[in-house]
Amino acid sequence: MRESNERDGESHTNVRNVVLVVFDTARAESAGPETTPALSSLAAEGTTFENAFAAAPWTLPSHASMFTGRYPSEHGAHGGHTYLDGDNRTLAEAFSDAGYETVGVSNNTWITEEFGFDRGFDELRKGWQYIQSDADMGAVVRGEDVREKLQATRDRLFEGNPLVNAANILYSEVLQPAGDDGAARSVDWIDGWLADRGDDPFFLFCNLIEPHVEYDPPREYAERFLPEGASYEEATAIRQDPRAYDCEDYELTEREFSLLRGLYRAELAYTDDQLARLREALESAGELEDTLLVVCGDHGEHVGEHGFFGHQYNLYDTLLNVPLVIRGGPFTDGGRRRELAQLLDVPATLLDTLGIDDPELLEGGHGRSLRPGASERRDAVFAEYAAPQPSIDRLEDRFGELPDRVRAFDRRLRAIRTRGEKYVRGDDGFERYHDLEANPGERTDRSVDRPDRVRELRRRLEEWFDGLEEADAGGEVAMQAGTEERLADLGYL
Known part of the structure; x- marks a missing residue:
């Protein structure tokens, strides 16, 4: 085991590295020994936070909050302004300035330099590319048949380096493992990077996107989780278009949703196996015991719950309650902590545990260190959906006249959650208003029955967000055509 470097602050652990792994779209209720045994094994050695919550219900604002310790209206990266502006200090910048090697591997198009997430990283890789390139060949991958794939190849091959583009197409169409959306390839790269890197401490971030729509796990994983009597062919033939479903462009039966939930759980299981491989890579490199390993979801998912498919337009716990496990240093012995925690606590927790003093990041955010004994525990967590994504205008462009239910989504939502309300x-x-002890599934609105509690929680919610400095950001940011197509494929546009 290597000795820890000297830091400006006081280290509270003998670990020297940090690995932050995000299971994209992983909700807490679907994680556990059956679907995520590798994560459960880490939890048995580390600490599980049973009541961890995202500050936003989708990737861009949630990652921005996790990197800055700030709420979406503060950092300004949300559906109304899809970019993390440079006046936000990030976790990667703090580690870089503290002398760490900083590397990221993202399999979600939002978390790239195009949307402001590269600051502080020595390298931020696009995990879906075999050879790193500014040109995205995702349109070829998404082609419905040979004709569409050939047309996309003709349209995109000469954007940038045609040899690199051809290699990326060859990999995605011929060589990529079935059912893998970049997780296996990302872990392969990390394994090689760990073997070849120098001796500096490192901060490694990795986003694994497999649990995200479309759910297309390898057959052997799907067959473990599909309902009895259901076939892989039946399940994978179901249309997966969350925005079209929300806009009542098509319907799904409860049986179809049960099959989709099976595919979703299979995706979690596949991603969990890649986490197991990542742990093995850390062990082989002799780094595991020197590393604070953090695994979380960035937000959850609706697969028919509350009448939704996907993760937009609401703030139910199905979208906000995420798995959070920390292994290493003071996070040991399989402890299970039930206090309220937020993903925006991650920066404060990591810097406090490693002994890194970064006033700009810590004082600019609202995170509290989760290190045992470090700070006062929360009595409430907050979340917000700052702007609809995609906007109602974009939905109209795609679907025409919208149901009244969908038009009502054109609003900002904010939430306060205590242990019981x-x-x-x-x-x-x-x-x-929900009484979570009497109605843990948030199925019954009790706002009319409990006016006193509604007034009190409304007051607390307004006071909290009125006290925040809102970012001066507005308007969607122009994006590359390939990026826009990839995001549409993921159900965002």
């Missing part, structure tokens, strides 16, 4: 309010006057 949840209150959600929209800037259009919409509100919901």
Whole structure:
């Protein structure tokens, strides 16, 4: 085991490296020994936070909060402004300035330099590319048949380096493992990087996107989780288009949703096996015991719950409650902590545990260190959906006349959640109140029955967000055509 480097702050652990792994779209209720045994094994050695919550229900604002310790209206990266502006200090910048090697591997198009997430990273790789390139050949991958694939190849091959583009197409169409959306390739690269890197401490970030729509796990994983009597062919033939479903462009039966949930759980299991391989890579490199390993979801998913498919337009716990496990240093012995925690606590937790003093990041955010004994525990967590994504205008462009239910989504939502209660309010006057002890599934709105509690929680919610400095950001950011197509494929546009 290597000795820890001297830091400006006081280290509270003998670990010297940090690995932050995000299971994209992993909700807490679907993680566990059956679907995520590798994560459960880490939990048995480390610490599980049973009540961890994202600050936003989708990738861009949630990652931005996790990197900055700030809420979406503060950092300004959300559906109304899809870019993390440079006046936000990030976790990678803090580690880089502290002398760490900083490397990221992203399999989600939002988490790239195009949207401001590269700051502080020595390298931020696009995990879906075999050879790193600014040109994205995702349109070829998404072609429905040979004709569409050939047309996309003709349209895109000469964007940038045609040899690199051809290699990326060859990999995705012929050589890529079935059912893998970049996780296996990302872990392969990390394994090689660990073997060849120098002696500096490192901060490694890795986003694994497999649990995200479309759910297309390898057959052997799907068959483990599909309902009895269901076939892989039947399940994978179901249309997976969350925005079209939300806009009532098509319907799904409860049986179809049960098959989709099976595919979703299979995706979690496949991603978990890649986590096991990542752990093995750390062990082989002699780095595991020197590393603080953090695994979390960035947000959850609706697969028919509350009448939704995907992760937009609401703030139910199905989208906000995520798995969070930390192994290493003071996070040991399989402890299970039930206090409320937020993903925006990650920066404060990592810097405090490693003894890194970065006032700009810590004082600019609202995170609290989760290190045992480090700070006062929360009595409430907050979340917000700052702007609809995609916007109602974009939905109209695609679907024409929208149901009234969908038009109501054109609002900002904010939520406060305590251990026993949840209150959600929209800037259009919409509100919901849930007694989570009597109704843990948030199925019954009790706002009319409990006016006193609604007033108190409304007051706390307004005071909290009124005290935040809102980012001066507005308007969607122009993106490359290939990026826009990839995001549409993921159900965002």
